[in-house]
Amino acid sequence: MVPLDPVPHPIDTLTMRGAGDAMALEDKAGTLSFAELEAAVGGMAHWLARQGLAPGDRVATWLPKTRTACLMPLAAPRAGLVHVPVNPVLKRQQVAHILADSGARLLVTQASRIAALEPGDVPVGCRVVTEDELTSRDALPPSSGDPDALAAILYTSGSTGRPKGVMLSHANLWLGAVSVAHYLQISSEDRVLGVLPLSFDYGQNQLLSTWYAGARVIPLDYLTARDVVKAVERYDATTLAGVPPLWVQVLEAEWGETANRLKRLTNSGGALTTPMVRGLRERFPNARLYPMYGLTEAFRSTYLDPSLVDANPDSMGKAIPFAEIIIVRPDGSRADPGEPGELVHAGALVAQGYWQDPERTAQRFRPAPDFAESGGMAVWSGDTVTEGPDGLLRFVGRDDEMIKSAGNRISPTEVEEAVLSGGEVAEAAAFGVKDERLGQAIVVVARAKGDAALAEASLRERLRRELPSFMQPSRYEWREALPRNANGKLDRAALKAGLESLA
Structure with a gap:
């Protein structure tokens, strides 16, 4: 097992972690x-x-x-x-x-x-x-x-506005690689199939943690789950990381004996459902399954030990190495076991804030609670979780309005801006609704300027050109008027409640 060395180094020195003649890529x-x-x-x-x-x-x-x-x-x-x-x-x-x-x-x-x-x-x-x-x-x-120098800016959507850049230092990236390589028990003999975008912290860490362990990474751009199956077979891959929508496709694909080659599966970017956990455990009997939870602002927060997955398929697990996870009441005090509270992430993996955005940085990055073992800044996630008597965390709900679809965090405001930019609609609000395949599907509630059917046809044609596939609304709900609150703003709570009643 890779030792937990807490001393960070410049991220480019990862090239020295493997034997010179060992395969890195x-x-x-x-x-x-x-x-x-x-x-x-x-x-x-x-x-x-x-x-x-x-x-x-x-x-x-x-x-x-x-x-x-x-x-x-x-x-x-x-x-x-x-x-x-x-x-x-x-x-x-x-x-x-x-x-x-x-x-x-x-x-x-x-x-x-x-x-x-x-x-x-x-x-x-x-x-x-x-x-x-x-x-x-x-x-x-x-x-x-200096390991504290800025090394990367990864862009992630916020609950409002356009994507914002999360500032990551050499130390953030290095210690994230050490942590993951350690708890995943990656060895120099492993061959990690990298199917996730390298612009995601989860995808980029596959490179970094694999190289920290002196192992081989196999980058793959795939179109179908069959491409993944073929790559596992061709490269004799031992490790596959994914997000819930990929696992849906993976479980529908024909694997045969190839499934037995994988010895490690990791998930983040959305929670696995219990049926999905059962399906993966049955399909890949030789693989250890690692459910994980993370925030781009702190890289990753928790993982569930594979030995606990069968008995606790709905758990987020415990803090990863170099992370301190605290559950906090609204008044800032520590929540008791079983009591819902906000997940706060402190420690060495916390990023340096949002690039040139002090206002949003101050909202998410705040001093760690006085009772925390780690000082300095912490990430206040906005996610509500509980800690059981066994120390395992469980997700309760997301406090902000972020849409989590196909492993992507999507700003509803960015979708709304795109919908409104063409002139087909007068008002629009975007929401995420539960979807078995995507985790959440994007639904837009809107008031058309003219005929709703013509507006929808025009919108779908235009947005296919202007938005990536994961940001495309799956459904439009047309209204003659949209409700407003006392301040004259769209009543998003009422709109969302109306969608939930239709589900």
Whole structure:
């Protein structure tokens, strides 16, 4: 088992964790040993260092799981820069927002994606290059900078407004890798199939924790569950991480004897249902199942030990290493066992706040309670949980209005802005409603400016062009008028209650 070393190091030195001739990465193009990984990261960092960028400048990548996408989380910090990974499924409007908000000085992408951008999408002062240009005969050596320096900004949706950038230091990323590699018991012989987007903390950590353990990661962009089955068979993968919608597809796929190859399954991005837990345990009898709960603002908070899953399929488990999880009453005092309270995450994994957004940072990042063992700032999640007499946590409800669909955290405000931008509707409100496959499906309640059927047809056609698939509303509920509260604002509580009564 990987030891729990609490001393953080620059994240780019992960290349030194594996034996030089051991395989660090494998994909359709072949393999990279740890020695070759070090050379590739050093070369990419050297190229970046020659682009006239200042220390701390942001470098964005908008790529599928190419070699460049996998190496940039290490190469940009080695060059003293901050990496901003952009989800490859986002459309140009979302990409433009992230580039502008982060102040990116460089965007690394592909020619086909450049062609999809329109004038004004790339801010002044940001240069666009294709990943093929990142070549150098020289290399930068591993860095020795301050582990508290900013290394990455990961964009996540908030309950209101556009996506916000979570600031992560070298130490945040390093200790997250140590923690996960330890409690998942990843060994140098493991082969981890990486199917999640590298723009997600969960997906990016698959790279980092695997390399910390000196093991091999296999990045995969898949279309169907059958692609996952084939990849497990082709690469003899031992580990698969997913979100609930993927597990639905996985359980519907034909696996045969291939299912016996997996020895580790991990879940985050939404809770597993009890039937889903039972199905995974039956389908993959040789695999240890790790249900997990996390926040991008603190990387990850809890995991359930596989030995406890069968008896506690509805539990979130306990704190992961380097995390202190506290359940707090509304008055700020510690909740008793069995008493609902807000989950507060303190400790070394807490991020540095939201990029250039002090107001929203102050709302979510606040001092840890006086009774906490960890000092400093904590993440106040807004999620209500309880702690049982056995010390296991259970999720009660989400206090904010975030929509959690297919493992994605989606701002209802961002959906509403997109719906309203075309002029088809006068008013709109977006909600998440329970869905067996997605966790939550997006439903929009709206008042059309004209005929509702024509408005819906136009909306669906337009939003297919403007929003990624995971942000597409699954249903529209049309109303002659939308209720308002005493302040004249839309009465979201009444609208949501009306949806729940229709479910």
